[in-house]
Amino acid sequence: MKPAKFDYVSPSTVDAAIEALVASKGEGKVLAGGQSLLPLLNFRMARPSVLVDLNRIEGLSYIEDRTDRIAIGALTRHRDLEHSPLVAARLPVMSAAMRHVAHLAIRNRGTIGGSLSHADPAAELPMLAVFYDAEISIRGPNGLRTVPADDFFVDALTNCLEPDEIVIEVEFPVLDHDAWAFEEVARRFGDFALASIALSVRRTEDRLEDARIAVMGVADTPLRLRGAEQELVALAPAARLPEVFAEIVASKVSPNDDLHASGEYRTHLLKELSKRALRTALEAGGKAA
Protein backbone atom coordinates (compact mmCIF):
# COMPACT_ATOMS: atom_id res chain seq x y z
CA MET A 1 0.00 0.00 0.00
CA LYS A 2 2.84 2.39 -0.80
CA PRO A 3 3.27 4.11 -4.16
CA ALA A 4 5.91 2.88 -6.59
CA LYS A 5 8.82 5.29 -7.10
CA PHE A 6 8.26 8.45 -9.10
CA ASP A 7 9.94 11.77 -9.67
CA TYR A 8 8.17 14.80 -8.29
CA VAL A 9 8.08 18.35 -9.62
CA SER A 10 6.02 21.26 -8.33
CA PRO A 11 6.22 23.98 -10.98
CA SER A 12 5.05 27.52 -10.28
CA THR A 13 3.44 28.14 -13.68
CA VAL A 14 1.05 26.25 -15.96
CA ASP A 15 3.61 26.52 -18.79
CA ALA A 16 6.28 24.82 -16.70
CA ALA A 17 3.80 22.10 -15.73
CA ILE A 18 2.99 21.43 -19.38
CA GLU A 19 6.72 21.32 -20.21
CA ALA A 20 7.21 18.70 -17.51
CA LEU A 21 4.32 16.65 -18.90
CA VAL A 22 5.69 16.89 -22.47
CA ALA A 23 9.13 15.82 -21.21
CA SER A 24 7.61 12.77 -19.51
CA LYS A 25 6.44 11.47 -22.93
CA GLY A 26 3.04 10.36 -21.69
CA GLU A 27 4.36 8.73 -18.51
CA GLY A 28 3.65 11.74 -16.28
CA LYS A 29 0.55 12.43 -14.25
CA VAL A 30 -0.94 15.68 -12.97
CA LEU A 31 -1.46 15.93 -9.20
CA ALA A 32 -4.14 18.38 -8.02
CA GLY A 33 -6.09 17.50 -4.85
CA GLY A 34 -4.92 13.89 -5.07
CA GLN A 35 -8.11 12.43 -3.62
CA SER A 36 -8.56 10.01 -6.52
CA LEU A 37 -4.95 9.78 -7.72
CA LEU A 38 -3.33 8.98 -4.35
CA PRO A 39 -5.45 5.84 -3.79
CA LEU A 40 -4.49 4.70 -7.30
CA LEU A 41 -0.82 5.36 -6.51
CA ASN A 42 -1.05 3.60 -3.13
CA PHE A 43 -2.57 0.54 -4.81
CA ARG A 44 0.05 0.85 -7.59
CA MET A 45 -2.77 0.85 -10.13
CA ALA A 46 -1.11 4.01 -11.45
CA ARG A 47 2.68 4.07 -11.80
CA PRO A 48 3.61 7.41 -13.37
CA SER A 49 7.28 8.22 -13.94
CA VAL A 50 6.76 11.77 -12.75
CA LEU A 51 4.10 13.56 -10.74
CA VAL A 52 3.49 17.15 -11.75
CA ASP A 53 2.01 18.86 -8.70
CA LEU A 54 -0.14 21.90 -9.56
CA ASN A 55 -0.62 23.04 -5.96
CA ARG A 56 2.21 25.61 -6.01
CA ILE A 57 0.81 27.40 -9.07
CA GLU A 58 -0.73 30.74 -8.07
CA GLY A 59 -4.00 31.96 -9.54
CA LEU A 60 -5.76 28.69 -10.32
CA SER A 61 -8.16 28.86 -7.37
CA TYR A 62 -11.03 31.33 -7.79
CA ILE A 63 -14.78 31.66 -8.20
CA GLU A 64 -15.48 34.62 -10.46
CA ASP A 65 -18.74 36.34 -11.42
CA ARG A 66 -18.79 36.99 -15.19
CA THR A 67 -22.40 38.21 -15.28
CA ASP A 68 -24.09 35.40 -17.19
CA ARG A 69 -21.41 32.85 -16.27
CA ILE A 70 -19.50 31.78 -13.18
CA ALA A 71 -15.86 30.92 -13.83
CA ILE A 72 -14.15 28.47 -11.50
CA GLY A 73 -10.40 27.94 -11.43
CA ALA A 74 -9.23 24.34 -11.74
CA LEU A 75 -7.58 24.22 -8.31
CA THR A 76 -10.69 25.46 -6.48
CA ARG A 77 -11.41 23.01 -3.66
CA HIS A 78 -14.81 21.36 -3.24
CA ARG A 79 -15.00 22.98 0.17
CA ASP A 80 -14.80 26.46 -1.41
CA LEU A 81 -17.69 25.66 -3.78
CA GLU A 82 -19.71 24.20 -0.90
CA HIS A 83 -19.39 27.38 1.19
CA SER A 84 -19.42 30.02 -1.59
CA PRO A 85 -22.30 32.56 -1.33
CA LEU A 86 -21.77 33.32 -5.05
CA VAL A 87 -22.29 29.67 -5.99
CA ALA A 88 -25.31 29.46 -3.67
CA ALA A 89 -26.90 32.50 -5.33
CA ARG A 90 -26.04 31.84 -8.98
CA LEU A 91 -25.53 28.07 -9.28
CA PRO A 92 -28.00 26.75 -6.66
CA VAL A 93 -28.03 23.19 -8.01
CA MET A 94 -24.25 23.01 -7.65
CA SER A 95 -24.48 24.46 -4.17
CA ALA A 96 -26.98 21.79 -3.11
CA ALA A 97 -24.95 19.00 -4.71
CA MET A 98 -21.62 19.88 -3.08
CA ARG A 99 -22.45 18.42 0.32
CA HIS A 100 -22.90 15.06 -1.42
CA VAL A 101 -19.31 15.21 -2.72
CA ALA A 102 -17.39 12.64 -0.67
CA HIS A 103 -16.57 13.55 2.94
CA LEU A 104 -15.33 16.61 4.83
CA ALA A 105 -11.59 15.83 4.64
CA ILE A 106 -11.87 14.91 0.95
CA ARG A 107 -13.72 18.15 0.16
CA ASN A 108 -10.95 20.09 1.89
CA ARG A 109 -8.40 18.76 -0.63
CA GLY A 110 -10.28 17.72 -3.78
CA THR A 111 -10.44 20.14 -6.71
CA ILE A 112 -12.91 20.72 -9.55
CA GLY A 113 -10.18 20.29 -12.18
CA GLY A 114 -9.15 17.00 -10.59
CA SER A 115 -12.69 15.68 -10.41
CA LEU A 116 -13.39 16.48 -14.07
CA SER A 117 -10.04 15.02 -15.14
CA HIS A 118 -10.73 11.80 -13.21
CA ALA A 119 -14.20 11.61 -14.86
CA ASP A 120 -15.94 9.22 -12.50
CA PRO A 121 -19.41 8.53 -13.97
CA ALA A 122 -21.03 8.81 -10.51
CA ALA A 123 -19.26 11.96 -9.28
CA GLU A 124 -21.19 15.18 -8.79
CA LEU A 125 -18.89 17.72 -10.50
CA PRO A 126 -18.77 15.96 -13.89
CA MET A 127 -22.57 15.70 -13.70
CA LEU A 128 -22.89 19.39 -12.82
CA ALA A 129 -20.61 20.32 -15.72
CA VAL A 130 -22.90 18.42 -18.10
CA PHE A 131 -26.04 19.79 -16.41
CA TYR A 132 -24.94 23.43 -16.72
CA ASP A 133 -23.44 22.94 -20.20
CA ALA A 134 -20.10 24.11 -18.79
CA GLU A 135 -17.15 25.06 -20.98
CA ILE A 136 -13.90 23.41 -19.92
CA SER A 137 -10.70 25.33 -20.67
CA ILE A 138 -7.68 23.15 -21.31
CA ARG A 139 -4.05 24.15 -21.74
CA GLY A 140 -1.50 22.04 -23.57
CA PRO A 141 1.67 22.40 -25.64
CA ASN A 142 -0.41 23.83 -28.51
CA GLY A 143 -2.07 26.48 -26.38
CA LEU A 144 -5.60 26.87 -25.08
CA ARG A 145 -8.71 25.02 -26.20
CA THR A 146 -12.23 25.01 -24.86
CA VAL A 147 -14.43 21.93 -24.84
CA PRO A 148 -18.14 21.72 -23.93
CA ALA A 149 -18.75 19.29 -21.05
CA ASP A 150 -20.86 17.07 -23.32
CA ASP A 151 -17.83 16.39 -25.53
CA PHE A 152 -15.33 16.25 -22.65
CA PHE A 153 -16.57 13.02 -21.07
CA VAL A 154 -16.00 10.07 -23.38
CA ASP A 155 -16.49 7.00 -21.19
CA ALA A 156 -16.17 5.88 -17.58
CA LEU A 157 -12.95 7.43 -16.19
CA THR A 158 -12.13 8.60 -19.71
CA ASN A 159 -12.18 12.10 -21.14
CA CYS A 160 -10.76 13.92 -24.12
CA LEU A 161 -7.63 15.21 -22.30
CA GLU A 162 -4.30 14.44 -23.94
CA PRO A 163 -1.56 13.24 -21.54
CA ASP A 164 0.20 16.63 -21.71
CA GLU A 165 -2.92 18.75 -21.23
CA ILE A 166 -4.26 20.34 -18.04
CA VAL A 167 -7.75 21.62 -17.19
CA ILE A 168 -7.30 25.21 -16.03
CA GLU A 169 -10.83 26.64 -15.76
CA VAL A 170 -14.48 25.68 -15.95
CA GLU A 171 -17.14 28.22 -16.94
CA PHE A 172 -20.72 27.55 -15.84
CA PRO A 173 -23.52 29.47 -17.62
CA VAL A 174 -26.07 30.76 -15.10
CA LEU A 175 -29.54 29.37 -15.77
CA ASP A 176 -32.41 31.86 -15.99
CA HIS A 177 -34.62 29.50 -13.98
CA ASP A 178 -36.67 29.88 -10.83
CA ALA A 179 -37.10 26.37 -9.44
CA TRP A 180 -34.85 23.38 -9.12
CA ALA A 181 -33.99 20.20 -7.25
CA PHE A 182 -31.07 17.87 -6.73
CA GLU A 183 -31.66 14.30 -5.58
CA GLU A 184 -29.17 11.52 -4.95
CA VAL A 185 -29.00 8.08 -3.37
CA ALA A 186 -25.66 6.59 -2.32
CA ARG A 187 -24.98 3.54 -0.16
CA ARG A 188 -23.42 5.75 2.50
CA PHE A 189 -23.65 9.54 2.70
CA GLY A 190 -20.83 10.97 0.59
CA ASP A 191 -20.19 7.79 -1.39
CA PHE A 192 -20.47 7.72 -5.15
CA ALA A 193 -24.08 7.95 -6.34
CA LEU A 194 -26.09 4.85 -7.23
CA ALA A 195 -28.44 7.24 -9.01
CA SER A 196 -28.94 10.98 -9.07
CA ILE A 197 -30.92 13.62 -10.92
CA ALA A 198 -30.57 17.38 -11.22
CA LEU A 199 -33.61 19.32 -12.44
CA SER A 200 -34.12 23.02 -13.05
CA VAL A 201 -37.10 24.81 -14.62
CA ARG A 202 -38.43 28.24 -15.51
CA ARG A 203 -42.12 28.68 -14.74
CA THR A 204 -44.64 31.36 -15.59
CA GLU A 205 -47.89 30.74 -13.78
CA ASP A 206 -49.07 27.47 -15.26
CA ARG A 207 -46.52 27.29 -18.05
CA LEU A 208 -43.19 25.51 -18.01
CA GLU A 209 -41.01 27.58 -20.31
CA ASP A 210 -37.74 25.72 -20.00
CA ALA A 211 -36.29 22.67 -18.30
CA ARG A 212 -32.83 21.29 -17.70
CA ILE A 213 -32.21 17.68 -16.67
CA ALA A 214 -29.05 15.67 -16.00
CA VAL A 215 -28.59 12.25 -14.41
CA MET A 216 -25.68 10.17 -13.20
CA GLY A 217 -24.89 6.73 -11.91
CA VAL A 218 -26.96 5.22 -14.69
CA ALA A 219 -24.49 5.28 -17.59
CA ASP A 220 -20.74 5.36 -18.31
CA THR A 221 -20.79 9.16 -18.22
CA PRO A 222 -23.14 11.70 -16.67
CA LEU A 223 -25.95 12.44 -19.13
CA ARG A 224 -27.89 15.53 -20.03
CA LEU A 225 -31.37 14.38 -21.07
CA ARG A 226 -32.32 16.86 -23.79
CA GLY A 227 -35.17 14.67 -25.06
CA ALA A 228 -36.69 14.46 -21.58
CA GLU A 229 -36.34 18.24 -21.19
CA GLN A 230 -38.45 18.80 -24.32
CA GLU A 231 -41.02 16.18 -23.32
CA LEU A 232 -41.41 17.72 -19.85
CA VAL A 233 -41.92 21.21 -21.27
CA ALA A 234 -44.44 19.87 -23.79
CA LEU A 235 -46.62 18.16 -21.16
CA ALA A 236 -50.03 19.72 -20.56
CA PRO A 237 -50.27 21.05 -16.97
CA ALA A 238 -52.73 18.29 -16.01
CA ALA A 239 -50.27 15.64 -17.25
CA ARG A 240 -47.27 17.17 -15.52
CA LEU A 241 -47.24 14.50 -12.83
CA PRO A 242 -44.32 12.96 -10.94
CA GLU A 243 -45.19 9.47 -12.22
CA VAL A 244 -45.29 10.66 -15.83
CA PHE A 245 -41.99 12.48 -15.45
CA ALA A 246 -40.39 9.39 -13.85
CA GLU A 247 -41.33 7.29 -16.89
CA ILE A 248 -39.96 9.94 -19.28
CA VAL A 249 -36.61 10.04 -17.46
CA ALA A 250 -36.37 6.26 -17.11
CA SER A 251 -37.08 5.76 -20.82
CA LYS A 252 -33.84 7.62 -21.66
CA VAL A 253 -31.43 5.36 -19.74
CA SER A 254 -30.56 1.68 -19.51
CA PRO A 255 -28.09 1.21 -16.65
CA ASN A 256 -25.98 -1.94 -16.45
CA ASP A 257 -25.64 -4.29 -13.50
CA ASP A 258 -22.49 -3.90 -11.45
CA LEU A 259 -21.02 -4.71 -8.05
CA HIS A 260 -22.92 -1.91 -6.32
CA ALA A 261 -26.40 -2.27 -7.77
CA SER A 262 -28.37 -3.99 -10.51
CA GLY A 263 -29.48 -1.95 -13.50
CA GLU A 264 -33.07 -2.62 -12.48
CA TYR A 265 -32.47 -1.16 -9.02
CA ARG A 266 -30.73 1.91 -10.42
CA THR A 267 -33.69 2.50 -12.74
CA HIS A 268 -36.07 2.12 -9.80
CA LEU A 269 -34.04 4.66 -7.79
CA LEU A 270 -33.91 7.08 -10.70
CA LYS A 271 -37.69 6.96 -11.06
CA GLU A 272 -38.25 7.66 -7.37
CA LEU A 273 -35.69 10.48 -7.39
CA SER A 274 -37.31 11.94 -10.52
CA LYS A 275 -40.68 12.05 -8.77
CA ARG A 276 -39.17 13.77 -5.75
CA ALA A 277 -37.28 16.23 -7.95
CA LEU A 278 -40.37 17.26 -9.91
CA ARG A 279 -42.44 17.61 -6.72
CA THR A 280 -39.74 19.79 -5.18
CA ALA A 281 -39.35 21.94 -8.26
CA LEU A 282 -43.07 22.43 -8.95
CA GLU A 283 -44.88 22.16 -5.64
CA ALA A 284 -42.44 23.34 -3.03
CA GLY A 285 -41.55 26.37 -5.12
CA GLY A 286 -38.16 24.94 -5.94
CA LYS A 287 -35.33 24.39 -3.55
CA ALA A 288 -32.70 22.04 -2.31
CA ALA A 289 -32.80 18.34 -1.73
Place this chain on the structure above:
Amino acid sequence: MISISLKVNGERHDIPDVEPRMLLSDLLRDRLGLTGTHVGCEHGVCGACTVHVNGDSVRSCLMLAVQADGADILTVEGLGSPEDLNLLQSQFREHHGLQCGFCTPGMLMTGEDMLRKYPLATDEDIREGLSGNLCRCTGYQNIVAAIRSAAAMRSEKKP
Protein backbone atom coordinates in the same frame (compact mmCIF):
# COMPACT_ATOMS: atom_id res chain seq x y z
CA MET B 1 15.30 13.04 -2.25
CA ILE B 2 13.83 16.35 -1.14
CA SER B 3 14.34 18.40 2.02
CA ILE B 4 11.25 19.86 3.58
CA SER B 5 10.44 21.99 6.57
CA LEU B 6 7.10 22.10 8.26
CA LYS B 7 5.45 22.95 11.55
CA VAL B 8 3.82 20.12 13.49
CA ASN B 9 1.83 20.91 16.66
CA GLY B 10 3.58 24.28 16.83
CA GLU B 11 7.08 22.87 16.54
CA ARG B 12 9.24 23.46 13.46
CA HIS B 13 10.93 20.47 11.83
CA ASP B 14 13.56 20.49 9.06
CA ILE B 15 13.54 17.06 7.50
CA PRO B 16 16.18 16.02 4.94
CA ASP B 17 16.04 13.15 2.44
CA VAL B 18 12.30 12.75 1.99
CA GLU B 19 11.41 10.39 -0.84
CA PRO B 20 8.69 11.91 -3.06
CA ARG B 21 6.55 8.80 -2.63
CA MET B 22 6.52 9.01 1.17
CA LEU B 23 2.99 9.63 2.43
CA LEU B 24 2.40 12.37 4.99
CA SER B 25 1.03 9.70 7.37
CA ASP B 26 4.34 7.79 7.19
CA LEU B 27 6.40 10.94 7.68
CA LEU B 28 4.46 11.79 10.83
CA ARG B 29 4.72 8.27 12.25
CA ASP B 30 8.11 7.03 11.05
CA ARG B 31 10.22 10.17 10.81
CA LEU B 32 8.69 12.26 13.60
CA GLY B 33 7.54 9.43 15.88
CA LEU B 34 4.01 10.85 16.13
CA THR B 35 2.20 7.51 16.15
CA GLY B 36 -1.06 9.02 17.38
CA THR B 37 -1.99 9.38 13.72
CA HIS B 38 -3.26 5.89 12.86
CA VAL B 39 -3.01 4.19 9.50
CA GLY B 40 -5.95 1.99 8.58
CA CYS B 41 -6.77 1.55 4.91
CA GLU B 42 -4.21 3.79 3.19
CA HIS B 43 -6.62 4.68 0.42
CA GLY B 44 -8.80 7.35 1.92
CA VAL B 45 -11.75 5.27 3.10
CA CYS B 46 -11.38 4.79 6.88
CA GLY B 47 -10.40 8.30 8.04
CA ALA B 48 -8.13 7.05 10.87
CA CYS B 49 -5.15 9.07 9.56
CA THR B 50 -6.99 12.43 9.51
CA VAL B 51 -4.83 15.42 10.55
CA HIS B 52 -5.21 19.16 10.01
CA VAL B 53 -3.12 20.84 7.32
CA ASN B 54 -3.23 24.64 7.50
CA GLY B 55 -6.41 24.42 9.54
CA ASP B 56 -8.36 21.92 7.44
CA SER B 57 -8.90 18.23 8.09
CA VAL B 58 -7.07 16.12 5.54
CA ARG B 59 -6.42 12.41 5.12
CA SER B 60 -2.68 12.13 5.64
CA CYS B 61 -2.52 8.92 3.56
CA LEU B 62 -3.80 10.90 0.55
CA MET B 63 -1.14 13.59 0.72
CA LEU B 64 2.54 13.27 -0.08
CA ALA B 65 4.95 14.39 2.62
CA VAL B 66 6.71 16.66 0.11
CA GLN B 67 3.40 18.46 -0.49
CA ALA B 68 3.42 19.47 3.18
CA ASP B 69 6.59 21.54 2.73
CA GLY B 70 5.89 24.85 4.50
CA ALA B 71 2.61 23.63 5.97
CA ASP B 72 1.28 23.99 9.50
CA ILE B 73 0.10 20.61 10.73
CA LEU B 74 -1.93 19.62 13.75
CA THR B 75 -2.08 15.97 14.83
CA VAL B 76 -4.02 14.37 17.66
CA GLU B 77 -0.96 14.86 19.89
CA GLY B 78 -1.47 18.62 19.51
CA LEU B 79 -5.09 18.71 20.69
CA GLY B 80 -4.48 18.28 24.39
CA SER B 81 -2.57 16.18 26.89
CA PRO B 82 -3.67 13.40 29.26
CA GLU B 83 -3.62 15.97 32.08
CA ASP B 84 -5.33 18.67 30.03
CA LEU B 85 -7.79 17.21 27.52
CA ASN B 86 -9.37 19.66 25.12
CA LEU B 87 -13.16 20.10 25.02
CA LEU B 88 -13.84 17.41 22.42
CA GLN B 89 -11.45 14.91 24.02
CA SER B 90 -13.08 15.45 27.41
CA GLN B 91 -16.51 14.81 25.87
CA PHE B 92 -15.26 11.61 24.23
CA ARG B 93 -14.22 10.48 27.72
CA GLU B 94 -17.46 11.69 29.28
CA HIS B 95 -19.66 9.89 26.73
CA HIS B 96 -17.51 6.80 26.32
CA GLY B 97 -16.91 7.74 22.67
CA LEU B 98 -14.28 5.07 22.11
CA GLN B 99 -13.63 1.43 22.74
CA CYS B 100 -10.50 0.04 21.03
CA GLY B 101 -9.32 3.55 20.18
CA PHE B 102 -8.04 2.82 16.69
CA CYS B 103 -10.37 5.25 14.90
CA THR B 104 -10.29 7.82 17.70
CA PRO B 105 -7.50 10.11 16.43
CA GLY B 106 -9.33 10.45 13.11
CA MET B 107 -12.68 10.94 14.83
CA LEU B 108 -11.22 13.69 17.01
CA MET B 109 -9.49 15.52 14.15
CA THR B 110 -12.64 15.31 11.99
CA GLY B 111 -14.80 16.35 14.94
CA GLU B 112 -12.59 19.39 15.59
CA ASP B 113 -12.93 20.51 11.98
CA MET B 114 -16.71 19.99 12.10
CA LEU B 115 -17.01 22.00 15.31
CA ARG B 116 -15.20 24.91 13.69
CA LYS B 117 -16.97 24.87 10.30
CA TYR B 118 -20.53 23.72 10.82
CA PRO B 119 -23.39 24.69 13.15
CA LEU B 120 -24.09 20.95 13.81
CA ALA B 121 -27.68 21.72 14.73
CA THR B 122 -28.91 18.14 14.37
CA ASP B 123 -27.56 14.62 14.85
CA GLU B 124 -27.98 14.15 11.11
CA ASP B 125 -25.49 16.98 10.52
CA ILE B 126 -23.04 15.29 12.88
CA ARG B 127 -23.49 11.91 11.18
CA GLU B 128 -22.99 13.50 7.75
CA GLY B 129 -19.78 15.09 8.97
CA LEU B 130 -18.56 11.76 10.36
CA SER B 131 -19.52 9.79 7.25
CA GLY B 132 -15.89 9.56 6.15
CA ASN B 133 -14.65 7.96 9.39
CA LEU B 134 -15.17 4.28 10.15
CA CYS B 135 -15.52 2.82 13.65
CA ARG B 136 -15.98 -0.93 14.17
CA CYS B 137 -16.65 -0.89 17.93
CA THR B 138 -18.99 1.79 19.11
CA GLY B 139 -21.84 1.76 16.63
CA TYR B 140 -21.15 5.51 16.46
CA GLN B 141 -23.83 6.39 19.02
CA ASN B 142 -21.43 7.58 21.70
CA ILE B 143 -19.18 9.36 19.21
CA VAL B 144 -22.20 11.33 17.99
CA ALA B 145 -23.19 12.02 21.62
CA ALA B 146 -19.68 13.29 22.41
CA ILE B 147 -19.66 15.67 19.45
CA ARG B 148 -23.23 16.80 20.16
CA SER B 149 -22.18 17.63 23.71
CA ALA B 150 -19.02 19.44 22.58
CA ALA B 151 -21.09 21.43 20.05
CA ALA B 152 -23.53 22.50 22.77
CA MET B 153 -20.74 23.48 25.17
CA ARG B 154 -18.99 25.36 22.35
CA SER B 155 -22.07 27.49 21.66
CA GLU B 156 -22.67 28.08 25.37
CA LYS B 157 -19.22 29.55 25.63
CA LYS B 158 -19.88 32.07 22.87
CA PRO B 159 -21.21 35.46 24.02
